Amino acid sequence: MKKILVIDDEEWLREMVHLALQQxxxxxxxxxxxxxxxxxxxxxxxDLILCDVNMQxxxxxxxxxxxxxxxxxxxIPFILMTGLADHAGMRHGMELGADDYLPKPFTIEALYAAVDVRLKKVTAVRQEAERKLADLRENISLMLPHELRTPLNGILAYGEILSSDSATLQPQEIAEMGQVIYHSAKRLEHLVENFLIFAQLELLGSDPQKLQALRKETASPASLVEQQARAQAERANRPNDIRLDLKDVPVxxxxxxxxxxxxELVQNAFKFSQPGTIVDVELSGAGEHVVLVxxxxGRGLSPEQITKIGAYMQFDRKMHEQQGLGLGLTICKRLVELHGGTLSIQSEVGRGTTVTVKLPRASRQ
Structure with a gap:
């Protein structure tokens, strides 16, 4: 049985609404x-709140x-009841998070309709969240065992050697094994981080209020883009292969x-291209949008690969050992879409890939 809270300082109205809803x-x-x-x-x-606006x-x-x-x-769905339903008041209520207005005086039929619409919407949102959660479980069950096993194998294998044969190993050998364990652990950390972000984004997509709270802005993104791009170039041991053209446009x-x-985008660009080839990163404004390119x-992607970007998709896994492209690109695409933007890929096998992100431009204060 659904529970409804009625808040009003007029006793006769509370009793009328109480009786109507009880029936x-x-x-x-x-x-x-x-x-x-x-x-x-x-x-x-x-499950729902009906609340008067003007009360002591x-x-x-x-x-x-x-x-x-x-x-x-x-x-909790919240319906404001008021006899002064002016536009300014309604706008203020909606900005605070009201789901609907019920102007006084209202009929029993109008009351039933308002309550029914709100409860149906909550049910629809819950069902969508459950569907996304089921899809998330399926995607993770398909991808997680293999993705975790690869870095764990490196950690376990070299850890076992170090624990059992350390007395016979040379310092240089121990250092090399330590490096393998460290890099495997960092890859595992990145993988877990991506899974957590992916799960969060899938659930956020079905919650309008949390989605709105997600959309903040970066007033001066150029320095952030440069920092991230150069960091990925350093990690790939290719600091001279990065070329930047950045305009500071609020996003x-x-x-x-x-x-x-x-x-994620710059990391993928370095993963799937050879040392000595340039990776370009551009940031600019285009009307109401900010464009990141x-x-x-590198080796590029086929049209079929581009259309199959998904959380459980790894391109040419048997041929290429680098992992994480499918999930990383999926996270980027989902993040951009949740912020009202688009992510597109243009690629040619053997010639390289261009990823273009368009995001809403933020207004300067």
Missing amino acids: KGFEVVEAENGERGIEIARKELP KVDGYHTLSSLRNEPATAS QMSDEYLGKVVG VTDR
Whole structure:
């Protein structure tokens, strides 16, 4: 049985709404003001809240704001009831996170319709989240065993040698084995990080409120892009193979996620190109968008490979030992799409690949 909390300082209205909803099979709890409503919402965690705007002590806007700022109550559907449904008030309520407005006076049919729409939307969002979670489990079950085994094999094999034969090994041999263990562990760390980000993004995509909170901005991205690009060049032992052309254009993506996108794309460019060939990284503005372009002169991808980018897809795994392309590109593509952008790939086998990212441009304050 769905539970609905009704918050209003007019007793006759609470009783009317209570009776109407009860006849529809809902469990109803009441609060006579916003202060009491916040307490009951925290305790009862209702499936939906109907709240008057104009009340003594704590009004509907403050009630809404308080509940939206608490993790346990932030996602509860919230309908504001008011006899003063002006555009400014409605806009303010929506900015605070209201799901709907119910103008007073309202009919029983209007009440039922508003409640029904909100609860159906919550059900749809939950079902979509469950579907994404099922897809996520399937993707991880397909990919995780192989991806974890590869770096773990290096760690376990050389760890065993070091523990059993250390007395007979030369210092140079021990150092080389230590390097292999270190690089395998770093690859494993990167893999786990990518899986966690992938899982987070898949679940975020079905939660509009969390998705909105995700969209922050980087006011001066050029230095961040340069830092990430040069770091990847150093890791690939190719510091002279990077060429940058960066314009400082504010972008609608946090520095954390922008850094992740740049790092993954530049890392892939170095992985799949030969030492001595240039990797270009460009950042510029184009109207309402910020454009990031990463170009390599490597082995390239076929049209079939480009269309099959997915979390469980590794291109030519038997032929090429480098791993992580499928998941890394999938994370980049998902991150860009969640921020209202696009990621496209142009490639020719044997000649190289160009990845173009377009993101919304942030307005300077």
